[in-house]
Amino acid sequence: MHEYSLIQSLVTRVEAEAAARRATVVHRLVVSIGELAGVDPELFQTAYDTFRAGTICEKAPLELRRVPARWACPSCGKEIGKGEVLTCEGCALPARVAPGGDEILLETIEMEVP
Amino acid sequence: MCTTCGCGDTKLVPVDVHEKILAGNDRAARHNREHFLEQGVLALNLMGSPGAGKTALLEATARATHGRWRLGAVSGDLATDNDARRLEAAGIPSRAITTGQGCHLDAELVHNALHGFPWRDLDVFFIENVGNLVCPAIYDLGQAANVVALSLTEGEDKPLKYPVMFKAADLVVLTKSDLLPHLDIKVERILDGLRRVMPHPSVIQVSARTGEGMADWARWLEERKSRVPKRAATSPGHVHDHDPSHDHSHPHADGTVHSHTHEHGGGTDHGHGHDH
Numbered sequence: 001m002h003e004y005s006l007i008q009s010l011v012t013r014v015e016a017e018a019a020a021r022r023a024t025v026v027h028r029l030v031v032s033i034g035e036l037a038g039v040d041p042e043l044f045q046t047a048y049d050t051f052r053a054g055t056i057c058e059k060a061p062l063e064l065r066r067v068p069a070r071w072a073c074p075s076c077g078k079e080i081g082k083g084e085v086l087t088c089e090g091c092a093l094p095a096r097v098a099p100g101g102d103e104i105l106l107e108t109i110e111m112e113v114p
Numbered sequence: 115m116c117t118t119c120g121c122g123d124t125k126l127v128p129v130d131v132h133e134k135i136l137a138g139n140d141r142a143a144r145h146n147r148e149h150f151l152e153q154g155v156l157a158l159n160l161m162g163s164p165g166a167g168k169t170a171l172l173e174a175t176a177r178a179t180h181g182r183w184r185l186g187a188v189s190g191d192l193a194t195d196n197d198a199r200r201l202e203a204a205g206i207p208s209r210a211i212t213t214g215q216g217c218h219l220d221a222e223l224v225h226n227a228l229h230g231f232p233w234r235d236l237d238v239f240f241i242e243n244v245g246n247l248v249c250p251a252i253y254d255l256g257q258a259a260n261v262v263a264l265s266l267t268e269g270e271d272k273p274l275k276y277p278v279m280f281k282a283a284d285l286v287v288l289t290k291s292d293l294l295p296h297l298d299i300k301v302e303r304i305l306d307g308l309r310r311v312m313p314h315p316s317v318i319q320v321s322a323r324t325g326e327g328m329a330d331w332a333r334w335l336e337e338r339k340s341r342v343p344k345r346a347a348t349s350p351g352h353v354h355d356h357d358p359s360h361d362h363s364h365p366h367a368d369g370t371v372h373s374h375t376h377e378h379g380g381g382t383d384h385g386h387g388h389d390h
Binding site for chain 2: 002005006009010012013017021024027031036037038039071083084085086087094095096097102103104105106107108109110111112113114
């Protein structure tokens with residue numbers, strides 16, 4: 001249930017950005033959630049809808065973008081499918097996950113500024 | 115457009131941020147990491163399910179290493195300080211971090227716990243996380259490495275069920291090895307699962323009860339310790355002259371501060387132990 005503490009960080013970050021730009025209202029947020037970010041998108045959405053009341057995000061719907069985890073060899077680029085051993089057979093190297101697949105990112109804030 | 119009062123109309127703008135939501139925690143973790151590196155302390159984040167044997171592993175570590183290193187720990191727990199008391203009894207200075215309903219430790223909780231705790235005097239500092247195979251994985255605490263304790267009694271499929279935790283692990287310690295004869299478990303199946311979720315699979319099988327595998331675990335600690343630079347002679351946070359003999363004071367977990375004198379050799383590695 002760390003989704004609530006994540007939402008708290010998210011709202012604090014949005015409030016800081018809005019204050020810096022003297023925004024009067026925030027209209028929309030876009031957040032991307034990687035498959036291996038350790039965050040449940042539904043829980044995240046629920047936590048947001050609960051927490052946003054009384055904050056600058058009160059009227060801002062949250063758009064979630066799910067990013068699949070894509071593993072590939074850092075040398076030859078060969079993709080490693082879901083559930084496979086995370087080593088490139090040809091290069092004998094550990095696979096690496098593509099950016100975004102294990103992250104939770106605040107992408108965009110749509111706000112009304114003077 | 116309002117042209118009379120000069121207030122101006124507002125406009126709708128999309129602001130691209132593209133920033134980690136945990137950026138604040140990551141900053142605090144970097145700060146902790148700098149502290150640990152400056153002081154030459156190996157900090158390890160020990161995670162695992164409730165009952166995986168995290169505390170028992172640390173107790174056995176104290177037994178197996180016979181005072182070779184100065185060990186210390188903070189233990190995250192929802193409601194009790196049982197783990198910290200067990201570790202104290204095992205000779206590991208410890209402090210409890212009671213998280214209330216919090217399911218994980220974050221970098222700030224760890225930082226706050228450092229105040230008044232003699233962590234600078236340690237060789238190895240264990241951060242025993244809240245028992246949980248999900249949430250703690252995504253919070254950087256400033257550790258040098260993540261260690262995940264997985265007990266054989268938890269079943270063969272845990273790595274595949276909790277990929278985020280095992281992906282974050284630098285080492286998996288398979289605990290309760292002494293129970294293997296009583297379980298319908300194939301260790302090879304656990305290892306196979308780990309290879310599918312860990313890009314750098316590294317596993318040590320131990321029994322805290324019999325001491326099996328504890329030498330391998332101690333070697334792993336030794337190797338990790340060797341990667342931590344020795345404490346610098348004039349490191350911030352512990353500033354004092356390096357005369358061969360000097361006084362200094364430092365606060366303790368119980369809030370007391372005391373001064374003492376001790377001798378140094380010519381080296382910059384400035385460890386000291388003393389009784390209270």
